[in-house]
Amino acid sequence: MSTKPTISFSHLGCEKNRIDTEHIIGLLAQAGYQVDANEELADYVVVNTCSFIQDAREESVRTLVELAEANKKIVIAGCMAQHFQEELLAELPEAVALVGTGDYHKIVDVMQRVEKGDRVKEVSPQPTYIADETTPRYRTTSEGVAYVRIAEGCDYRCAFCIIPHLRGNQRSRTIESIVTEAQQLADQGVKEIILISQITTNYGVDIY
Structure with a gap:
């Protein structure tokens, strides 16, 4: 049986975005993917981006560029993926997937397609999904x-x-x-x- 790739995460933006990241981690871990905090050791890095204000966009862009310069395979999730779909795909060949704010529950399917060599854009025009208590989640906050x-x-x-x-x-x-x-x-x-x-x-x- 082949070993699943190792995935690292970069969380940017608000605490609502944090919850999305926690669900993404939970879903991937449940599916058998390895999760590592060290981006250097990861096969892929999921960047959950923010696009609410200019400063947040600039922080997201800096993070993506730094990872691209390090030749990391990047999965761009969150608000920038929702907002700047075509621009990100055109400017960042290292981006192997885009995942919109209403599509992160499909992350396992996205990664399976990426592993097969596809470049995936999973972005709903109108987000409608909301996670609930049945959605796997790995908390990144303090214990209490x-x-x-x-x-x-x-x-x-x-x-x-x-x-x-x-x-x-x-x-x-x-x-x-x-x-x-x-x-x-x-x-x-x-x-x-x-x-x-x-x-x-x-x-x-x-x-x-």
């Missing part, structure tokens, strides 16, 4: 603290904000789903749970 996403996306169309384009319309998890995940985390020893979303005060208006 965890984030729980209660909703994703935003229905407002503010002229100054790109979030609806990057994250899609609002979609809330059910109260039952959130409570179940909180209980799972408590059973793991988590003492402090931080609820997050794009607009927390709008939680549930789309489903209740």
Whole structure:
């Protein structure tokens, strides 16, 4: 039986992005991929990027360029993958895959296609996915603290904000789903749970 490649991760941006990264790690680990914090030892590096403001974009670009100069095979996930799809593929031949903000749950399939030699673009035009308590997750926070996403996306169309384009319309998890995940985390020893979303005060208006 062949050994799965080793994958390292670079997390950029907000804590909502952190949760996406944690799910990506959990899904790949469950599928048998090796996870290593050392990018130099990894066969692939997944970079979960941010594209909300200019400074965040520049940080993401610097990270991608540094990895490209080190001849790493890069999987670009997150908001920049959602926002600058064609530009990234054109400018970074080291990018073996793009994974949009609503598509990270397909990461195992993406990696399997990459291993076969495909260059993969898995980016939904309108993100609709939201992970729940059944989605594998490997926490990267300290032992006693965890984030729980209660909703994703935003229905407002503010002229100054790109979030609806990057994250899609609002979609809330059910109260039952959130409570179940909180209980799972408590059973793991988590003492402090931080609820997050794009607009927390709008939680549930789309489903209740």
